[in-house]
Amino acid sequence: xxxxxxxxxxxxxxxxxxxxxxxxxxxxxxxxxxxxxxxxxxxxxxxxxxxxxxxxxxxxxxxxxxxxxxxxxxxxxxxxxxxxxxxxxxxxxxxxxxxxxxxxxxxxxxxxxxxxxxxxxxxxxxxxxxxxxxxxxxxxxxxxxxxxxxxxxxxxxxxxxxxxxxxxxxxxxxxxxxxxxxxxxxxxxxxxxxxxxxxxxxxxxxxxxxxxxxxxxxxxxxxxxxxxxxxxxxxxxxxxxxxxxxxxxxxxxxxxxxxxxxxxxxxxxxxxxxxxxxxxxxxxxxxxxxxxxxxxxxxxxxxxxxxxxxxxxxxxxxxxxxxxxxxxxxxxxxxxxxxxxxxxxxxxxxxxxxxxxxxxxxxxxxxxxxxxxxxxxxxxxxxxxxxxxxxxxxxxxxxxxxxxxxxxxxxxxxxxxxxxxxxxxxxxxxxxxxxxxxxxxxxxxxxxxxxxxxxxxxxxxxxxxxxxxxxxxxxxxxxxxxxxxxxxxxxxxxxxxxxxxxxxxxxxxxxxxxxxxxxxxxxxxxxxxxxxxxxxxxxxxxxxxxxxxxxxxxxxxxxxxxxxxxxxxxxxxxxxxxxxxxxxxxxxxxxxxxxxxxxxxxxxxxxxxxxxxxxxxxxxxxxxxxxxxxxxxxxxxxxxxxxxxxxxxxxxxxxxxxxxxxxxxxxxxxxxxxxxxxxxxxxxxxxxxxxxxxxxxxxxxxxxxxxxxxxxxxxxxxxxxxxxxxxxxxxxxxxxxxxxxxxxxxxxxxxxxxxxxxxxxxxxxxxxxxxxxxxxxxxxxxxxxxxxxxxxxxxxxxxxxxxxxxxxxxxxx
Numbered sequence: 001x002x003x004x005x006x007x008x009x010x011x012x013x014x015x016x017x018x019x020x021x022x023x024x025x026x027x028x029x030x031x032x033x034x035x036x037x038x039x040x041x042x043x044x045x046x047x048x049x050x051x052x053x054x055x056x057x058x059x060x061x062x063x064x065x066x067x068x069x070x071x072x073x074x075x076x077x078x079x080x081x082x083x084x085x086x087x088x089x090x091x092x093x094x095x096x097x098x099x100x101x102x103x104x105x106x107x108x109x110x111x112x113x114x115x116x117x118x119x120x121x122x123x124x125x126x127x128x129x130x131x132x133x134x135x136x137x138x139x140x141x142x143x144x145x146x147x148x149x150x151x152x153x154x155x156x157x158x159x160x161x162x163x164x165x166x167x168x169x170x171x172x173x174x175x176x177x178x179x180x181x182x183x184x185x186x187x188x189x190x191x192x193x194x195x196x197x198x199x200x201x202x203x204x205x206x207x208x209x210x211x212x213x214x215x216x217x218x219x220x221x222x223x224x225x226x227x228x229x230x231x232x233x234x235x236x237x238x239x240x241x242x243x244x245x246x247x248x249x250x251x252x253x254x255x256x257x258x259x260x261x262x263x264x265x266x267x268x269x270x271x272x273x274x275x276x277x278x279x280x281x282x283x284x285x286x287x288x289x290x291x292x293x294x295x296x297x298x299x300x301x302x303x304x305x306x307x308x309x310x311x312x313x314x315x316x317x318x319x320x321x322x323x324x325x326x327x328x329x330x331x332x333x334x335x336x337x338x339x340x341x342x343x344x345x346x347x348x349x350x351x352x353x354x355x356x357x358x359x360x361x362x363x364x365x366x367x368x369x370x371x372x373x374x375x376x377x378x379x380x381x382x383x384x385x386x387x388x389x390x391x392x393x394x395x396x397x398x399x400x401x402x403x404x405x406x407x408x409x410x411x412x413x414x415x416x417x418x419x420x421x422x423x424x425x426x427x428x429x430x431x432x433x434x435x436x437x438x439x440x441x442x443x444x445x446x447x448x449x450x451x452x453x454x455x456x457x458x459x460x461x462x463x464x465x466x467x468x469x470x471x472x473x474x475x476x477x478x479x480x481x482x483x484x485x486x487x488x489x490x491x492x493x494x495x496x497x498x499x500x501x502x503x504x505x506x507x508x509x510x511x512x513x514x515x516x517x518x519x520x521x522x523x524x525x526x527x528x529x530x531x532x533x534x535x536x537x538x539x540x541x542x543x544x545x546x547x548x549x550x551x552x553x554x555x556x557x558x559x560x561x562x563x564x565x566x567x568x569x570x571x572x573x574x575x576x577x578x579x580x581x582x583x584x585x586x587x588x589x590x591x592x593x594x595x596x597x598x599x600x601x602x603x604x605x606x607x608x609x610x611x612x613x614x615x616x617x618x619x620x621x622x623x624x625x626x627x628x629x630x631x632x633x634x635x636x637x638x639x640x641x642x643x644x645x646x647x648x649x650x651x652x653x654x655x656x657x658x659x660x661x662x663x664x665x666x667x668x669x670x671x672x673x674x675x676x677x678x679x680x681x682x683x684x685x686x687x688x689x690x691x692x693x694x695x696x697x698x699x700x701x702x703x704x705x706x707x708x709x710x711x712x713x714x715x716x717x718x719x720x721x722x723x724x725x726x727x728x729x730x731x732x733x734x735x736x737x738x739x740x741x742x743x744x745x746x747x748x749x750x751x752x753x754x755x756x757x758x759x760x761x762x763x764x765x766x767x768x769x770x771x772x773x774x775x776x777x778x779x780x781x782x783x784x785x786x787x788x789x790x791x792x793x794x795x796x797x798x799x800x801x802x803x804x805x806x807x808x809x810x811x812x813x
Contacts, residue, residue, distance in 0.1 A: 057652045058599030065184070066166050067473075068173050068425050069415060074593050077485075077551040077561035079167040079606040079643060081659075085160050085188070090712075090726060090757065092771055092806075093157055094232060096140075096183070101708055101730045103165045104643040104661035107701040109782035109798055110318040121167060121181040122610065123639045123665040123702030126618065135569055139170070139178035142185045143307070145350045145367030146175070148407050148433050148465070155311050155346065156289045159214045159228035161186045167643065168608060169567025169587050171545030172487035175429055176467050179567040179585060180610070189305055190224035190295040191216055197813055204806025208234035222298045229290040236281025236340075237802055238319045239333040241326070243275045244385045254387035264451065265513070270389050274448050276336040282319035282378075283801075284340075288312045301356045309348045313373075316340035320381050320785060320796040323745055331779065332802060335382025337448065338397040344373035359418040365411045372404045379441070383787045383794040390450035394443055401438040401457075401518045408432050422476050429469040436461050441627065442515035452513045456504040456532065456627055457522040458575075466494040467570075473547065480553070485563075487547035493540070493570040500535030502575055504626055532626040537577035543568040543584065558594035565589070569616065572631075576623075580631035585612045601648040612637040615667070617739065619674035622689060627675065635668030637699060657710040665699035672739055676785040678793030679740070690790065697741045703750075706732035720763040728755040737784040737797070745795030748781040769808040777803040 062073035066080045073082055081103045093099055096117050100108045107120040119125055119138040126136055140147045147155075157163070163185050170178040199213035212230035219225055246254075248269055255267050293307040317340055325331050347370050354363045379398040386393040408431065415425035442455040473487030503522030511528025514520075522529035549563035564586065571582040591606040614633040621630045641663040648656050672694045673679065679690035712726040731752040738746055757771035774780075780800040786793035 057649055059595075059602060059647055059649060064164055065186075066164060068413060068427075069417075069423075074557070074595055074602060074604075075553075075559060076593075077483075077549055077559070077563070077591065079589070079591060079604075079608075081165045081167070081645065083163045083165070085162055088157065088160060088163065090759075091710075091728060091755070092757070092773065095155070095157055097800075099157075099163060099165075101728075102659075103167075104645060104659045104706070104708075105167060105641060105663055106165065107703075107735075109701070119183070120701035121165075122608070122641060123663050123699045124180040124610075124612075124637075125701055126616070135177050135572075137177065137179040137181075137569060139174055139176070139182045140185075141174070141182065142348070142367075143187055143305070143350050143352065144184065144365045144411070145348075146177075146407075146409050146431060147369065148177075148431070149371065149405050149435070156230055156232065156287055157185060158212055158230040158289055159188045159226075159291065161188050167606070168589055168610075169545070169565050169585060171491075171565070171567045172471055172473055172489045172547045173425070173427075175469055175471070175489065176431070176491060176493070177569055179569045179583065187291065187293065187307065188214065188226065188228065190226040190293050192224045192295065192297060193218050193221065194224070198810055199813075200808055200810030202806055202808035204234065205804045206234040206237065208232075208804070208806055210806075210808070222296060224295045226293040226295075227290070228293075229288075231288045233286045233315075234284065234804075236284035236316055237332050238282040238321070239330060240275075240277050240281070241329050241333050241335040241382065242277065243272055243335055245272055246270070246387060251388040254391045255389070258388070258391045264390060268389050268449060270386060270447055271449060274337055276339045279339060280316055280341075282316050282334070282336070282340045284316040286313070286315040303352075303354050305350075305352045307348075307350050309346075309350070311344075311346045311348075313342055313344040315342050317342055317375060317377050318798055319378065320783075320798050322381070322383055323781070323784075323795040323797050334378070335385065336378050337380070337382070337395055338376055338378035338399075340376060340378070342373070342375045344371070344375075346371040356417060359416060359420075361413075361415055361417045363411075363413045363415075365413075366409065368406075368408045370404075370406050372402070373400065374402050375400045381787060381796050383796060386446040386450075388446055390444075390446040393446040393450065394453055395446070395448050395450065395515070396441065396443045397515070399440045399442075399518075401440055403435075403437040403439075405433060405435040407434075420477075422474055424472070424474040426472045427470070429467075429471070431465070431467045433463075433465040435463040435465075438518075440516045440518075442517070444513075444515055448515050450513075452505050452507075454505060454627070455516045456502055457516055457520075457529070458500075458502050458533075458629075459522075460497065460500040460535065462496075462498040463500065464494075464496045464498070468492045483551040483553075485547065485549040485551070488544060489546070490542065490544045491568065491570075492542040495539040495570070495572050497535045497537045497573060497577070500533075500537075500575075501531050502533030502535065502626065502628070503529040504532035506530040533575045533628060535573070535575055535577055537573035537579070539570075539572045539579060541570050541582055543570070543582060545584075554594075557596070558592070560590070560592045562590045563587075571616075574618070574631045575626075575628035578628075578630065580616060581614050581633045583612060583614045583616045583633065585610050597648070601646065603644075603646045605642070605644050607642045608640065610637075610639040612639075612668070615670075617670060617672055619672065619676065621673045621675060630673075632670060632672065634670035635695075637665065637667050639663065639665045639699070639702075653714045653716070655712045657708075659708045661706050663702050663704060663706075665702045667694060667697045667699055667739060669695040670739070671695075674738075674740075677738065677740055677742065677746075678786040678788050678790045679742075680790045692740050692742070694739045694741070697739055698736050700736045700738050703732040703735040706730075722761045723758065724761070725758040726756070730754070737781060742786075745786060745797075746784050751778050751780055752776075753778045753780065765812045767810055767812075769810075770806070771808075772803065772805045774801065774803045 100106045105122045166182040170182040174182045197215035202210040210232045214228040217225045289311045291309040296304040349368045351366045377398045380396040411429045413427040439458045443453040444450045469491040471489035475485040508528040545566045547565040551561040553559045567585045587610045589608040593604045615637045618631045643661045645659045673691040682691040709729045715723040733750045753774045755773045759769045761767045781797040784797040
């Protein structure tokens with residue numbers, strides 16, 4: 001039985017055995033899939049009789065769809081972590097940033113100026129996958145529908161049956177951009193002939209308010225609907241600093257020292273009202289989402305799931321903070337001259353039709369998403385105080401004036417369903433994207449009143465992607481124990497940039513020197529801009545990826561596998577139409593999975609070695625006075641690691657889950673540059689600018705060792721109610737935050753935060769849940785940068801949230 005809501009099932013309405021199994025889901029890092037019925041073979045018993053005559057519980061069977069068919073997790077020859085809705089709820093997960101500690105070898109960070117989430121898996125990711133150009137290395141799916149742009153990763157995780165994270169290249173069955181892994185979020189589906197639901201409200205620190213719920217509605221014997229909603233808000237973590245107010249005489253002296261050539265405009269006092277001291281703060285949440293789902297099942301052979309989802313974000317971006325706060329200022333504070341804003345809306349339609357006939361199943365999965373948004377961001381981070389209206393500072397904003405994308409995808413699969421000598425799946429896939437954006441970067445000397453340092457408007461009216469693929473995979477069941485699998489996928493990508501321009505300040509003395517803003521048309525020469533980058537370009541490429549795997553069932557409860565698989569991410573073009581090549585990798589992996597202690601324990605292990613070719617590195621850079629988003633292909637990279645996962649019922653009331661990973665990475669030959677870092681002058685004068693030779697460096701977001709422990713004990717009260725305290729502990733060694741490996745400012749030291757919670761569950765179907773996250777209030781850097789001039793730059797960083805606490809109460813009906 002699938003846990004349909006993120007809350008505990010009603011007590012007193014099931015058998016003791018069913019209650020035992022359902023209660024255990026909360027302590028497991030695994031989930032039972034709602035997409036297909038559980039397989040019947042090798043199902044561990046739900047309970048057995050101990051010597052004292054009492055029932056001994058077992059872990060519930062976990063069913064996943066990682067191979068495009070429903071299989072037991074313990075019989076699936078892939079390194080996959082399946083997280084149930086109950087585990088997501090117990091860990092108080094709201095978005096992907098909250099998932100990372102639950103998955104071995106997985107890291108992530110929020111990127112401030114675009115308000116997106118970037119994902120790293122097994123040491124491979126792309127912190128710059130935040131524009132219409134860049135693609136992530138980890139593919140994100142919702143109900144099997146690909147979410148192409150990184151803004152989708154910030155969508156709230158609500159009313160889910162679970163999340164599956166597939167580690168390693170999934171290029172055969174899951175397709176483009178699944179270079180090092182795939183995440184598939186599975187929404188809760190309607191149930192026929194069932195009237196049930198839940199509602200929950202919560203409060204917490206930083207004026208947190210939250211509410212969510214769902215209702216299952218039977219419409220007929222063959223039709224059902226489900227309505228789910230969520231709203232979460234809290235104040236921002238970053239307080240506003242008051243600017244240092246210099247006297248007129250001090251301002252005049254700074255101005256005179258800079259105006260020795262007499263080319264500055266007449267002196268004027270600083271308008272300190274331009275600094276932000278009130279209103280919504282950075283790192284605030286204000287998000288709302290709703291989903292309407294339908295299930296139409298007119299017969300046992302045909303099923304149609306259809307959903308419409310709406311998401312709205314009115315929070316604020318995450319601010320980069322000074323790693324060493326200014327004297328006398330709080331850590332969680334910044335000097336701000338650009339007020340924060342985010343306005344993001346997305347509409348998604350997802351459909352899956354499936355028809356079973358004659359030992360085969362035909363499925364058609366389709367999706368459509370329209371996203372639009374805007375935002376403002378203080379990119380100077382307030383690290384330098386202006387000394388006059390046009391000295392010190394500077395003032396820099398990164399403003400998304402508008403962004404819009406539309407995506408659609410279609411996949412048709414035909415696969416065998418009955419056990420036979422050869423199990424197979426064939427598929428066709430098509431996806432298309434149409435992206436557009438205007439992104440402004442005004443940079444002024446001193447303050448907004450000052451002279452122009454540099455400013456540009458990047459307008460990409462139409463960037464398209466068309467991707468087509470054909471794939472197939474077959475498993476030969478050579479014996480009852482030995483299974484041999486092979487798979488192929490051919491992908492063709494076609495990418496176009498039509499009319500893209502980078503308009504930059506031309507230094508026209510007759511043009512008004514004011515910060516670039518949405519009312520200014522940079523294509524009008526009277527406004528002082530010129531076409532710096534002409535981005536019209538066309539890229540076409542194709543690739544065949546493949547998989548070879550052998551699986552051996554050692555016993556009824558243990559199996560081992562060995563595989564070689566390949567991954568691929570297409571090339572493309574960046575600013576000025578500069579081309580970059582595709583990246584590819586080959587992954588060698590062995591794994592072992594077993595169930596022990598009569599189903600009370602699972603233990604899964606995998607070891608891998610990945611060899612990259614032409615690894616893509618991207619960053620904003622300065623080329624001939626123009627700012628560009630540029631790509632480079634490194635010679636390659638090598639990543640090796642080991643991952644362990646285990647869940648155990650120590651007693652019927654004590655549950656422990658453990659995951660651990662060891663990762664070793666090495667980057668191939670690459671000379672890298674980035675405007676986000678104050679780098680030394682290039683060692684090679686022919687290259688110009690600032691850069692570092694990062695060949696042989698450790699990849700970012702790849703700690704050598706990481707450990708996650710989750711423990712829960714359930715106290716049964718005399719009246720039938722339950723109290724369940726829970727602790728989650730995470731430890732990881734130090735890790736670099738960029739490929740530059742650029743000293744302590746570019747490094748997160750080892751850390752070990754913990755989360756605690758306690759839940760009271762009444763047999764009358766209500767519950768109360770209190771929690772504290774990041775109990776020790778650790779300051780955890782997730783990305784870094786440096787502002788100023790090498791070697792006297794000031795280091796900044798994005799940080800994980802500080803300590804927070806909250807209280808939720810809900811009711812199941």
